[in-house]
Amino acid sequence: MPLVLGSLKSGAGSPASTAAAGLRSATTEYPARAAPTRITASALLLNVTMFAAFLRQRLGACRPISLCAFRPILLQVPASRKMLPFKRTAPGRVLDAVAVNGAVSVAVSAQGSTAYTDPNTLLEQHARRRRDKIYIESIDQRSRITFGEFEALTRRFANFLASERVRAGDRISLLADNGIEALVVFWGALRAGVIVNPINVEIREKHVSQILHDVAPKAVFWSRELPSDPRGLGAGGTPWFAFGAWNAPNTAGDDLFARLGGASDAPVAARPAPSDWSLIDYTSGTTDAPKGAIWTHEAYYAMCESPIERLELGEADTILDYRHFSWSSPQILSVGPTLLTGATLVLARKFSQARFFGWLRDYRVTVAVGIPTVINMLLARPVAVTKADLPALRFMTSSTAPLSVEKHLEFEKTYGIPIVQLAGGTETGFMCGNAPGHRKLGSIGRPTLNMRVRILDDAGHELPPGQEGEMVVSGRQLASAYWQGPDKLVPIPQNGFRNGDLARRDDEGYVYITGRKKDIIIKGGVNIASLEITNCLLEHPDVADAGALGVRDDIYGEVPVGFVALRPGRSPREASLLEHCRAKLVAFKVPAAVVVVDTVPKNANGKLDRDALAAVWQQARR
Structure with missing residues (x-):
């Protein structure tokens, strides 16, 4: 119990x-x-x-x-x-x-939690205990919704699905920007036992078409606020339901929320079991087409529970997020934990450097979600704000990509805001995390509540502290399988999933990412981690952001090349950047070249876009 x-x-x-x-x-x-x-x-x-x-x-x-x-x-x-x-x-x-x-x-x-509460019970509890408390503050919509209002809308949506013959175990897809309406569809479908497939509207259209083809949803829900009509991207015969603002005074008769007004408000009979399917999320696709992964309800609950425990989240918190809700990271760091705990979610549609600190102040945010790209942007154009100006703020998180030690220290020195690092993936949820009062510099923290993390060599032997190997994880929050179609599930090993991260751990169990196995540059038979070169370039005082890539070479087979975006008003010569690398790296790791770019290309999830970097290199060689 x-x-x-x-x-x-x-x-x-x-x-x-x-x-x-x-x-x-x-x-x-x-x-x-x-x-x-x-x-x-x-x-x-x-x-x-x-x-x-x-x-x-x-x-x-x-x-x-x-x-x-x-x-x-x-x-x-x-x-x-x-x-x-x-x-x-x-x-x-x-x-x-x-x-x-x-x-x-x-x-x-603390071997791990065995807790599980279905989404219907959670929302019914909130409606009884905190009916008038604000659940979501939608910044760009200038709208807010209470737990009581949200429970009522999601209840009607679950009943609406039943009236449209979308049953428990069926799949729906969702195309929308961050907003209250999207989360009504998200949680309402989960209440009905329907599998939700949220799609990032910022990815390429061909990938959206691929996802819709593979998921084969029973229905698709889309926002009228999207810049273009997406209905041509899906297969014919699938019903599409458009929606506008949930609280608009006048809506078209075919609008989803107008139709919800006539839907049954009876209690939802479904109580999704722990082993029922919940979500199909797609990976960011850093070098290839995105892959879908599917979770049970228990796994999604456990994925949310781990950061709640590690970050000490509770009802008193107000969490700011601006990443698209289709990412697994916001689903398990803000969208899910706020619902589990009864906290408030402050939701924006995109990060805004000009408005960020105002959001923290005006909404009395206690936990600000961050990624290294955002931290680098705030450092590139610093403003006169300190922790003292934001008395409610407990800390800012950093996840989705490694944060260099230098940028971490510079941010805390500049703003006085503690950064708490975590690390995870689409298939795994947060594998490791620091606790707010127990952080180690450069570490992603200890294994989280519902995860086991081992560091193994290529032969599968567990390595002692201090030695680098591949991270292999297991636990009840793992995705069950890769989704390649209704009858094409590729199981994910539950007793040892290799996520491709290279890492080491110290004597206290703190884990340190050292690179990606597939991002290793092999120069003349010697392995070089591209992350090490990236971090070296980030130490240069004129560099705002950086990346590294292996490119073909006639002599060595492959050599490293660096890419940097500069701070405003800075213009170092390539020779200066290379000299900096020579002073920090052993000779064979020094990049063959450093290319200055306006921005280091990232994909929709904030990770390095290696295909785009390769194209930049090809252009630079001409």
């Missing part, structure tokens, strides 16, 4: 008594984040004794629980936290420290 966790205080009305009451429920309710508190040894013993008695009462008829099956971790319950002044800048430096005075270490069983 899922547990409801509170602080270690006893007494009527206390968080502990609230938690005990919550244990009588079959669903998980994440509590609001509480301030760190002290606890005496006697009080701790009393709480443990009371909890043991509770378990004996509730689980007495069940089989015994073997404590040996659980892996203990250390939970710090600090009296206070403080930043300590470190001068060392090497990867692995501890960025935060917990004040020792008054802190208590408590052993906790």
Whole structure:
């Protein structure tokens, strides 16, 4: 049975008594984040004794629980936290420290969670407990919706699907920009047990056509605000439903939200089981066509649960995101966690450097989602803003691509805003993450709640701390299979998925990405990680963004080439950039050339577009 966790205080009305009451429920309710508190040894013993008695009462008829099956971790319950002044800048430096005075270490069983609550139950709970609380603030739409309104709309949408003969287990596709309406379709379909396929409207049209062909949806839902009508991209015979604003006073009769007004508002009978399919998401396609991956409802829940636990997210949080909701990353860092916890989601359609800090201030954001490209942009054109100007902000995240140590340090020095790094992928969710008060410089953190991470050599042997190998992951949040069509599922190994990242771990279990296995440049038989060259170029004071690529060479077979976008007003010569690399890298890793570009090309998910880089190189050679 899922547990409801509170602080270690006893007494009527206390968080502990609230938690005990919550244990009588079959669903998980994440509590609001509480301030760190002290606890005496006697009080701790009393709480443990009371909890043991509770378990004996509730689980007495069940089989015994073997404590040996659980892996203990250390939970710090600090009296206070403080930043300590470190001068060392090497990867692995501890960025935060917990004040020792008054802190208590408590052993906790944490092999992984077994919690699951279906989306219907979650939304029904929110409608009862926080009906009038704002769930989504849609910045570009200048619109907001409460949990109560959102539950009612998604309930009607689930019933509308049934009236259109879209049943549990069927598939729908969704084409829209970030907005309240898109998330109504997203969550409403999940409530009905219908598989959702959100499509990134910024990818190439040929890829949209490929996705629609492979998914073969029972229906397609699309926003009238898209710059062009997408209906020609799909197969004939599939019904398409257009929608405008959910709260528009006058809408066309065929508009989806006009039709929802006449849909049944009866409770949704479906209760998706943990093993039912939930989502088909597509990878970003850095070098080839995107691949679809499919999850169960349990896996999607677990993918959201891991960052909630690691980042200490709760009802009191307000999370800002601006990445397209079709990415798996926002689905599991903002869209899903806000629904699981009852937090507020502040949603923009694109990142805006001019408006970013205003968003943080005006919406009292506590957690700002970030990616290295955004961090580099904020550093390239710094503004006079510090953490003191944003009192609600706890931290900014960085994920989707590696963040260099130099940019991390420069950002925190410039703005005073802590960066918390995580790492994951479409197939895996967040594999590793730092905790807000326990970060290490250059590390993606420790394995998350529902993941096991191993570092293996090419022969499949696990490597000791300090040695580089390939990351191999497993856990209940893994995607089940690659989707190649209704009858073409390619299983993803659940006992060891190789995601292509090269990494090492330290003695405390923190993981450090060292490169991508397929991004290795082989120069004369010697392996060079393109990430190492990228990070070297980013250390140059005139460089705002960088990338590296292996290109063909008649002598060595392949040589590295660097690409840089410069800070405004800077114009270093190529010789200066190469000299910088010679001072930082061993000779055989120094790029054969460095090409200056207006922007380093990225795909729709913010990852390096290697096909575009190769085209830039071909153009530069002419």
